[in-house]
Amino acid sequence: MQKHITELREQGFTLIPGFFKRADIQKAMKDIYQLAPTAKELAATPDRYPHILEDTESTKFEFPYAGSHLNHMATHPRILKLVEEILGADDVLLSRSCVWAKYGGTADFDQALHLDYEGNTLVVPREDGDHRQVNAILYYSDVTADLGPTYAVPLKHSKNAGMWPPHRYRAKEPALYKHEQPILAKAGDLLLFSMSTFHRGSGLLDPDGSRYTHHLVYRSAKHAFTGHYLWAHFGEHAPLQRFITETSVAQRSAIGFPKPGHPYWNEATLKAVGERYPGMDMGPYVKGIRRA
Numbered sequence: 251m252q253k254h255i256t257e258l259r260e261q262g263f264t265l266i267p268g269f270f271k272r273a274d275i276q277k278a279m280k281d282i283y284q285l286a287p288t289a290k291e292l293a294a295t296p297d298r299y300p301h302i303l304e305d306t307e308s309t310k311f312e313f314p315y316a317g318s319h320l321n322h323m324a325t326h327p328r329i330l331k332l333v334e335e336i337l338g339a340d341d342v343l344l345s346r347s348c349v350w351a352k353y354g355g356t357a358d359f360d361q362a363l364h365l366d367y368e369g370n371t372l373v374v375p376r377e378d379g380d381h382r383q384v385n386a387i388l389y390y391s392d393v394t395a396d397l398g399p400t401y402a403v404p405l406k407h408s409k410n411a412g413m414w415p416p417h418r419y420r421a422k423e424p425a426l427y428k429h430e431q432p433i434l435a436k437a438g439d440l441l442l443f444s445m446s447t448f449h450r451g452s453g454l455l456d457p458d459g460s461r462y463t464h465h466l467v468y469r470s471a472k473h474a475f476t477g478h479y480l481w482a483h484f485g486e487h488a489p490l491q492r493f494i495t496e497t498s499v500a501q502r503s504a505i506g507f508p509k510p511g512h513p514y515w516n517e518a519t520l521k522a523v524g525e526r527y528p529g530m531d532m533g534p535y536v537k538g539i540r541r542a
């Protein structure tokens with residue numbers, strides 16, 4: 251894994267083949283099909299999905315999900331451990347999780363090269379230690395050249411490009427596009443890239459094709475000027491209630507839930523949080539108080 255961490259730092263992106271096994275991907279795909287159709291279903295009944303034909307944003311689905319496999323993937327212990335290693339931090343938070351279904355022959359998914367930081371920090375990215383944020387794309391389906399690969403520009407070709415503006419257009423900056431590389435991926439591969447890496451999604455050339463991906467951002471909890479979502483915002487929704495009730499301590503912590511031993515916990519908060527999430531194992535939080 252060290253080789254990938256080095257490549258991410260030096261090149262600005264790295265593809266980790268087979269990060270997840272087929273079985274994990276298949277489970278996640280079952281959850282995705284609750285949200286979005288297969289390409290075949292879409293072709294057979296296009297009138298059921300007028301939004302898909304017109305709007306590239308309409309097939310984006312944000313965390314938390316009704317399907318627990320997708321929630322599990324977004325906070326997967328293997329990803330969290332890897333991000334901890336990259337940041338040198340033990341307080342990694344999920345900033346964003348968005349599943350995206352793209353279909354050939356529908357809207358145009360071709361994007362301009364851009365940096366992702368505008369929606370993820372109030373300032374501009376800093377690429378050292380726990381200031382870094384990690385962008386990831388988990389591919390749930392194979393991505394060939396005609397299934398809308400992500401393109402990324404190695405950092406050495408963008409060092410003079412500056413940070414502002416985040417979007418760069420082909421007509422104005424053709425040189426940047428000369429160096430973009432397509433990321434051809436198999437289902438289960440994980441692409442990591444930095445907030446300073448120019449990249450873009452491309453159009454699906456295969457009119458019958460589809461592409462399913464999970465777009466993730468992680469950060470350290472230390473810097474309140476970074477982040478995309480405050481997950482408490484979704485606290486009234488059943489999927490978040492269920493996620494908190496049924497998931498692990500580490501995965502809960504990854505959305506900002508106070509860890510066992512955190513000063514927030516006392517007899518009163520333990521009791522009341524237990525009432526808010528009936529069925530949740532409060533044991534680790536109880537033990538955390540006893541140890542403190």
Ligand SMILES: O=C(O)CCC(=O)C(=O)O
Nearest residue numbers: 366399400449450451452
């Ligand atoms: O879908 C992709 O491959 C990249 C998408 C992307 O860069 C974006 O939407 O910001």
